[in-house]
Amino acid sequence: ILNVEQSPQSLHVQEGDSTNFTCSFPSSNFYALHWYRWETAKSPEALFVMTLNGDEKKKGRISATLNTKEGYSYLYIKGSQPEDSATYLCAPDNNAGNMLTFGGGTRLMVKP
């Protein structure tokens, strides 16, 4: 069982603030790192799949970076909006079989 840690567990920000959170995972036998966004009462939805050290992905105001050598990924949200309120999950694949191990998530709440 992989040790996947996400920090912080929860985060309250004001609308317009930029924020970031961290996913730490084992660097050995790494294949990919997935980020998912999970809104309350909905299903988790994929944000990014990252595979290469130094990868940076962007979707609108959300971006992510990846360091496979030290085993971490950052997710950034620029100018947070209330609709960004969700739990953000990271999940590394360390065995090439698309078996993901999910972290506990970071719950983001954006106040108008």
Added chain:
Amino acid sequence: DADVTQTPRNRITKTGKRIMLECSQTKGHDRMYWYRQDPGLGLRLIYYSFDVKDINKGEISDGYSVSRQAQAKFSLSLESAIPNQTALYFCATSGGGVGYQETQYFGPGTRLLVL
């Protein structure tokens, strides 16, 4: 129509009862998964199947069994439900690309309460 559906969406049952959760997908994916979510613990893998003849235990398979009736259907059974199986259960699918790069698509979830 949703690509990944789960039935029932909510279920209350009693300790010792057998219960089945069903998952169907129209995405044509080979890989299907069952997860449970408990507050603060993220999603934990119960069972996964890479095709109809391939079923594997995940991190927390004790107390659960599965059946892959067809490419599109993957059912999860609790043979004798116990209260600590109260959780939110998700089915997911993936396929069509390089395994570790494939996105998983989640169903809407089944909220199960075992009394």
